Amino acid sequence: MRNFLEKTRFYIPHLLILLVIANDSLLINTWIAPGPIINLKYILLFYFCFYQPDRISVISLFLLGLVFDSLQSTPLGMTSLCFIVASKLIYFLKKRRTRANFQNEFISFGIVLAAVQILTLIIFYYFSKTSPEYSLLIINTILTLALYPLFRYILQFFYRYQI
Amino acid sequence: MNATKLAKSSAVGTAVLERTFKQKLLTPVLIGVCFLLLTLENISFRPIKLLKSLVNDAITYSAFIINLPVNFTADTSKSFLEFFNFNIHQENKILKDQVNKLISEKNELLFFKNENDNLKRTLGIRNQGEYAALLVKVIKEDTSEFGKSFSITKGSSENLELGQAVVRNNVYLGRISEVNLLSSKVMIVTDAGSRIPIVIPSKGVNAILKGDGYSNAELLFLPPSSSLDNNDQIYTSGTDGIIKEGLYVGKVIVKEDKNKKKKYSVDLGFKEHQLNYVSVLKLKR
Numbered sequence: 181m182r183n184f185l186e187k188t189r190f191y192i193p194h195l196l197i198l199l200v201i202a203n204d205s206l207l208i209n210t211w212i213a214p215g216p217i218i219n220l221k222y223i224l225l226f227y228f229c230f231y232q233p234d235r236i237s238v239i240s241l242f243l244l245g246l247v248f249d250s251l252q253s254t255p256l257g258m259t260s261l262c263f264i265v266a267s268k269l270i271y272f273l274k275k276r277r278t279r280a281n282f283q284n285e286f287i288s289f290g291i292v293l294a295a296v297q298i299l300t301l302i303i304f305y306y307f308s309k310t311s312p313e314y315s316l317l318i319i320n321t322i323l324t325l326a327l328y329p330l331f332r333y334i335l336q337f338f339y340r341y342q343i
Numbered sequence: 344m345n346a347t348k349l350a351k352s353s354a355v356g357t358a359v360l361e362r363t364f365k366q367k368l369l370t371p372v373l374i375g376v377c378f379l380l381l382t383l384e385n386i387s388f389r390p391i392k393l394l395k396s397l398v399n400d401a402i403t404y405s406a407f408i409i410n411l412p413v414n415f416t417a418d419t420s421k422s423f424l425e426f427f428n429f430n431i432h433q434e435n436k437i438l439k440d441q442v443n444k445l446i447s448e449k450n451e452l453l454f455f456k457n458e459n460d461n462l463k464r465t466l467g468i469r470n471q472g473e474y475a476a477l478l479v480k481v482i483k484e485d486t487s488e489f490g491k492s493f494s495i496t497k498g499s500s501e502n503l504e505l506g507q508a509v510v511r512n513n514v515y516l517g518r519i520s521e522v523n524l525l526s527s528k529v530m531i532v533t534d535a536g537s538r539i540p541i542v543i544p545s546k547g548v549n550a551i552l553k554g555d556g557y558s559n560a561e562l563l564f565l566p567p568s569s570s571l572d573n574n575d576q577i578y579t580s581g582t583d584g585i586i587k588e589g590l591y592v593g594k595v596i597v598k599e600d601k602n603k604k605k606k607y608s609v610d611l612g613f614k615e616h617q618l619n620y621v622s623v624l625k626l627k628r
Contacts, residue, residue, distance in 0.1 A: 198409070199409065199413075202406040202409045202410060219488065238369055238370050238373055239369070239373070242373045242376070242377070245377075246398075246402075247402055247406070250398060250399050250402040250403070251402060251403065251406055251483075251485055251494075252485055252487045252489050252490065252492075253489075253490065253492060253520065253521050253528050254489050254490075255380075255381050255384045256380045256381070256383075256384060256395065256398075257376070257377035257378070257379070257380030257381045257384075258377075258381065260373070260376075260377050260380075261374060261377035261378070261381075264370060264373060264374060264377070265374075268370065303381065307381040307382070307384055307385065308384070309385075310536055312488065312489050312535075313535035313536070313556050315556075316488050316535055316556045317488055320488040
């Protein structure tokens with residue numbers, strides 16, 4: 181029983197990210213706000229990868245990315261690549277960090293988010309016939325960054341990791 | 344149980360793959376697969392397209408199943424609120440009045456339609472191609488920073504094609520942007536990439552309607568001399584030859600800034616997130 185509970189608790193981040201990916205339109209982006217203002221999937225990805233790099237495997241990230249690309253009609257493989265690059269970047273930034281505090285974590289999140297959005301633009305430029313709306317991407321990035329502390333606070337209720 | 348052990352078994356086949364490749368090799372291999380998939384995106388090779396279409400179908404229907412509990416919760420809360428609606432008698436009375444008004448308007452429209460057909464016959468004007476409506480169910484709506492769309496339950500097996508207009512009660516909702524075997528994706532008119540030719544018959548003005556990526560749309564390429572009024576009706580002009588002409592899109596809303604300069608916005612004729620069934624307009628051949 182304990183084993184089962186442990187396993188369930190372990191897979192909750194996977195399920196949470198999958199639900200956010202499959203339900204992006206049903207969460208904040210349409211019920212609360214008028215449009216795609218927040219990138220909840222990157223907040224969850226950063227939080228879980230930052231505090232426990234082993235938790236979500238590379239293959240899980242690859243598959244989750246494929247699901248998102250298929251649902252959003254973006255170039256297949258784009259989000260998978262972004263997820264994998266983001267997870268490796270998070271791991272790298274965490275290793276380089278000298279002091280464990282919120283300021284460092286927030287800066288790391290900003291760097292990861294910026295890197296991922298730039299990678300998205302590069303992929304759209306080279307592999308897609310359409311281009312995203314830049315103003316939407318900028319608003320999305322800024323608001324995701326601004327709302328990170330709030331979601332971090334909520335997530336810490338359920339997952340209190342040791343730094 | 345060890346967290347690392349669990350992580351290794353967290354995806355289908357991960358354990359087998361990780362035994363085959365070393366952990367260090369797995370990431371470059373997956374990045375390579377991503378680039379391969381991205382390269383295949385622009386290649387129109389039939390088997391790859393078919394495979395991609397099947398993958399899309401599987402993911403779309405799986406997402407629908409995943410969404411069922413969330414949708415059920417949302418619907419239940421809505422039904423619960425409706426159950427405690429104490430103004431229901433008053434609403435019923437208002438609706439009855441509206442229905443009577445609509446019936447009389449419909450009769451009037453039928454008269455004008457017949458008159459229009461007779462005039463066209465007399466002047467020798469031929470109608471544009473006839474369209475057939477195919478009723479489809481909306482599986483799920485998607486909103487992200489890359490676009491706004493919804494998935495429907497019919498695909499290329501029902502001869503759906505790219506660009507076909509999707510309507511609900513003759514109100515234009517969007518056009519088909521991706522066709523799979525058993526499902527399709529519809530780009531909503533509010534998507535930032537959506538552009539449709541429209542006409543405002545009361546002013547004789549043609550323009551382009553562009554989505555803003557949120558829940559509105561704006562008018563582009565309006566003639567400089569044009570002056571629109573509040574509640575001017577907007578219809579599709581059909582000049583692109585794909586979308587049927589005369590589909591209702593919405594109405595104009597005029598706002599004046601400090602310099603008394605008019606600014607136009609559009610009140611679309613439908614509400615997002617309330618779509619259950621829609622119709623695809625197919626050109627009869």
